[in-house]
Amino acid sequence: MDVQLERDAFSKGLQMVQNIVEPRQTLPILANVLLETEGDTLRVTATDLAVGACVSVPAKVASAGAITLSARKLGEIVKELPAAPLSLKVQENAWVVLRCGGVSYKLVGLPPEDFPAVVPTAGPAWIPLEGKALKEMLTRTAFAMSHDESRYALNGVLFSLQSGRLRVVATDGHRLALASRPLPNGGGAATGIVPRKAVQEVVRVLGVGEDVQVALVENQFVLRMPNFLLVARLIEGQFPNYEQVVPKGHPCRLVVSRSALAAALRRVSVLSEERTKPVKVLLSPGSLKLTAQNPELGEAEESLPVDYSGEELAIGFNSRYVLDALGAIEADEVVAELKDALSPGIIRSLEGEEYFCVIMPMRI
């Protein structure tokens, strides 16, 4: 293999995939990225056997071939190189000579044959999406993913394709976040739980403008952009029936300024117990009172005006969960729906049903 590349393009390509490489690896080849020529491009592939991604970088290919090199060291090298044309040449015994300007490296590679392939298993039905919209849906739900390894079905977000809508759902058993949007051309029905690492990688590589295509194949989630492909294994198991959890027809509905509520929660929860950060919410017509108390520290209390005309209600929440939900909404005003002290509450943006978050109450 003998190729010439632009340093900037190569560096950008490497950055898109190298996070997938796990720092601690028992298999030497998985600490490497695969570099292979493909037409007029150099394709860079990284995988940890659960998530894999490849990116194509424009290159002048003098002779075709493939090699693998340490992802970390290659990243460190390319980051520091001057902005000049860069050449990669494979020599005997998997040695690689990298030249850029006046710098040259001779690197120890590993043969490409043993590198696990990153390919979608079947020709998938692609769903076109705006990259920005997908990124937003993921960031607005990903915080609710569970970190409890024993409940592995919750360690990811559910992608659900049904009756012309894409729904993205995450829950950890205490709260649930759901973002949904209509699909331009309907599409079939499919579901799959995408693991946390894949979600993080997708959010990281998605920029603002570009269009993407996603697909759920039997056991895989696939994301495609021009010159980029990500394949992730789905999580085994059953996602909880989230539709059953979402309460309907709560009688108490209030509208409140998002930023004012968030600021008040942060202030009051300073005195909450550290682990679950409980805050008590006292609702009465026109006003919402937040209180927190800690026998060792004291009490905090704040009232803020709300648009509410129902009955009085007292309910407790983990203030972190409420703040997470408020942080995921962009609108200035949010709607909260409540029933009684033991029923879950809903937070959603004032307009539309595109996003909401269900939070279980706490006994305080």
Place this chain on the structure above:
Amino acid sequence: MAFDAVRGQPAAVDVLTRALASGRVAHAYAFVGPPGVGRKLTAMAFAKSLLCPSAGCEQCPACRKIEAGIHPDFMLIAPTFPEGKTSGTPLIRIEAIRQLEQRAALRPAESAWKVFIVDDAGRMTAEAPQAFLKTLEEPPARTVIILILTQTRELPATVLSRCQVVRFMPLHEEEAVALLQSRGMDEGTARLLARASQGRPGLALALDPAAWLERRELALSILAEVGADGAAALFKWSDTLGRDRGQIEQLLETWWLWYRDLLCAKASGDPRLLIHGDRAAELAQSAAGRSWEEIVAGLAACREAWQALQRNVSPRLTLEVMLSRLALGAA
């Protein structure tokens, strides 16, 4: 077939092939038996049978990837040194178990199953089995976990009760000899090593026949020297060897087998029973000069020294006590 390479374990192979044929594969197995008799080989063969499209052909990309450890639906976990070090006690650490659990939670990438082999599963850190319990009891769908153990008591009963136990036995001498010969050994060496390894060809393959014979000479000469010169020789040898736990373990095994042969020689004199068949005359003579009690006491001394080493008694102290019992007749 994948199991062709497994020799002398008909019971184990039968259990596994029947599970494959009936489609009733257990979610967790414990392969229990002495090291070197083919537990890992069988586990790999079982993995290939489950993951390879043609049930373990050894030729296809899937089989090659399993062998290389890069099959996405396969994971082999073995004891490792403490993080970031290249020495220390190799153990199966909780992080490895967590990695296994994360991979098990994913759907299979290429096959119908996911197979996880935990080699030397007895070497888990104290908290690793706890972390493992829930996954072992109810692993994600299409998951098979194989624990490789020397003895069932190496793991808590809570772990073992969640596994189907498959027993592995030492090979019969003829099987071991045939296997070693198929690896290019001549019959004499194969027989010597098959006996020296007591039916554990995996260990026999790792033995260097010349080194083994040399060690036997050393062990016997130490015994003779201490017997002749008494305490002075004993302390000379314990000074020389005292720090090397590995070598003392090997010498101990040699003495132990020697005493075993003495017992056989005294009982029947049939050279086919002897591990050190080439020294039959010497054994017969030595056995004739000893009482039954003396030989049995020697065996007891070896066993107790072995237990002491397993329990972390100082190797030097163990060696001194054992030599004084073997060669000086101390009680």
